[in-house]
Amino acid sequence: MSTQPKTTDEEDVEFQQRFIEQAEYLDPENFLELNAEHPDQEVILGKLKAGGAKLLVGPRGCGKTTLMLRAYRELLSSESSSLPIYVNFKLSLKLEPMYINSPNASFWFRTWLGLRVVEGMWNAILESESLRPTDGLPAKGQIADAISSIEGGGDLPQAMLEKYSLSSVVQYIEEYLSETSLKRCVLLLDDAAHAFSPKQQEDFFDFFREIKSRRIAPKAAIYPGITTSSATFHVGHDAEKINVWVKPSGDVYEKFMLELGEKRFGGQFPNVIRESPGVAEFLAYSSFGIPRSYLNMLRAIVEEKDRYTSRDGTLDRRKVFELSRASREMSHNVYDSLSMKLPSYANYIQSGANIYQKIVAEIKEFNRGKDNKSHAVEIGLKKPLSSEIERIVGFLQYSGLLMPSGENSRGVKGTFEIYSVHFGDLITQNAVVGARTKTIPPFLEAFRSKPHQAWPRLSSATLMQLGTLGEHAFDLTLPHCQNCGAERISEHARFCHNCGAQLKSSSLFEELVSQDISALPISATLVKRIKEGSKIKKVRDILTDADKTNLRSVKMIGPIRAQRIAHWAEEHVA
Structure with missing residues (x-):
């Protein structure tokens, strides 16, 4: 009995189901x-x-x-x-x-x-x-x-x-x-x-x-x-x-990530990836040990094939490097979201972003003039860390931008906590392989080289100086009075010092679900289409659309895409 060949729509649905990132x-x-x-x-x-x-x-x-x-x-x-x-x-x-x-x-x-x-x-x-x-x-x-x-x-x-x-x-x-x-x-x-x-x-x-x-x-x-x-x-x-965060280093790491990618494609990568030597491995390192990021990049190559391929059908080298940039943007977006989810730490988060950029700059300067195999991808932070820097390092770990790699004692020079820095940032900001014309092999050489003991050593004081943070860099941001708008003078204050009104705490959950759907990782075009084609305007509207009826009523949003948008809404408040 012969079976009917799958239609294009059926193949697309199957592909989307195989590329659901959240387990x-x-x-x-x-x-x-x-x-x-x-x-x-x-x-x-x-x-x-x-x-x-x-x-x-x-x-x-x-x-x-x-x-x-x-x-x-x-x-x-x-x-x-x-x-x-x-x-x-x-x-x-x-x-x-x-x-x-x-x-x-x-x-x-x-x-x-x-x-x-x-x-x-x-x-x-x-x-x-x-x-x-x-x-x-x-x-x-x-x-x-x-x-x-x-x-x-x-x-x-x-x-x-x-x-x-x-x-x-x-x-x-x-x-x-x-x-x-x-x-x-x-x-x-x-x-x-x-x-x-x-x-x-x-x-x-x-x-x-x-x-x-x-x-x-x-x-x-x-x-x-x-x-x-x-x-x-x-x-x-x-x-x-x-x-459980897998260190992006060595044959075992490459095998793990490549096997994951191949499984999502049914057993082997499509021709456009197989015929581009080193691309699958390069993207694996760019994902910095985050499988979800790796799957997002592989999905993009297939879903937007015309964007990422040259006229001869091969992958465009420049576009591949754009994908590595997209990987680090995913982690930076998670970091930036902390300003919404931890509003009292808004100054810390802004200062942390500044410090992180200075860390990448320090690695770039450290690697200047060295051969690719000797390039550092780590930094050493001298112990003990100040409470402010320790908090920022925690935020950067949560976001997937800094990966802890143990401790190293340097005798009288002190003990250092070692952190790997997101490879996507090192690639994008030329902190490793500083050549103007970028090709994949030198980056693979740098990332595959054996770990060595040479890396920039920084202290809490040095980080604060590097960040040029200002006097309010680590002030807590307290919600203003709902009645007169005056700034609170203490996180324990119960009444406004300006108008005397009772101060109320705000609900983080209510703030997140009340945000416009443009806060989700969806394109401006899709946001416009959803708003024009349904009653959905806020994140709350997606979360309460239990059976996805409203989302699916929008043109070009089928069951798989509706489910992905719903997942993004859940991630937004998680």
Whole structure:
């Protein structure tokens, strides 16, 4: 029986589905087929599937969710003695307004966390072929209703509150393990400290510490630099940190990234990439260990083939270097977004951008006159760092612009924290391979060279001097009085010193969802088309368009593109 050839539209839909970057949105049936093996996968999965509390650390897009889902599905499909529970807390910021409007916000947030865990139990049971529900487990529909009620700002009856307290959630898990003769529960909490509300993060870590037991092993995926643990939670003692950001160096790195790219193309790169030696490897280094960035660049080559190819059909060298610039822009956009998500640190973030550019300039000057194999791609920051510089370095790590590479002692000269600098910036700003006419081989030579001990050494004082930051570089930016507009004199002030009006805290979540859709990474043309073809104007309108009906009513927006836009809206508030 012959099969009909696929139409162009069907091939495009298939391509778009294969190039979904976020692991949580991939079809479970194709999950393994579309993902490469992390270089440290065996060790990391072993820790995720075993007992003990762990913190999976890395910037956005580095593969934390992929590893968590791998662990979850391996435990779910094998004859394991563990109950795996996977919960994604990406949109936990939607509960942040409670911390402004409700005196009992911590209580409601912890209740919500417990409900999400019980919901995750049900999901595991329904997805598994061997797990079965027990009589003591609350009904799935009842849990969903309770979650919706809390997210909508509503209350729960007292009896239900007792039913979903932390102690009750622990009891449900313990009883299920006993009734099913399972050894432990592996609790995989993804995007756990995503919320940018410090108090919300502190409440999460209190929950994490308290749910941990001999038979319940919580694992959480968090970001470097911006995560605030509680006073009672101590990293290293209460949980082991696991760094999952892959260092862009060596054959193992190239194999990992190339395998990932080939899998997304069905087993091998298309001709336009295969016939351009070194391009796939160059883009892998340009992505700086962020698989999501690498996939974005590969997708662009295929989706905008006319833009990136010459008349003879081969890749245009100059356009390839444009792609490397797009990679670093992705990380810079994440960094810039911190001004919206952490408005009180706006001065820090601006000063950090200035300092980062000076770091790149220092590397460029250091490499001047050296051969490609001797070029530095790292800097050394002398310990101890000032609190201000330490905060900025954390922001740069979160954004994927600085990668920690360990420490190095130089005797009387001091001990230095070593950081690799985003290769996309080093390429774009001629900090490595300073030739005017850019070709790919010299960059591959520089990035493939063995690590060496020569790099610029900088102190906190030097960074502040380099940045020419000004006297207000590290002042906190406090919200102005809503009544008269006067600047607050203290973050603890309750009344305006100018007009006497009571000062109100603003909701970060409300500010983010109230922004125009142009704040999302979509073109101005598409923004205009969406606004003219639908009622969608704000980010909130996309998030509330649950079935994507409004988005799909817009000309040239099909189900795959609508889903991608919805994902961008979720990332915006995450």
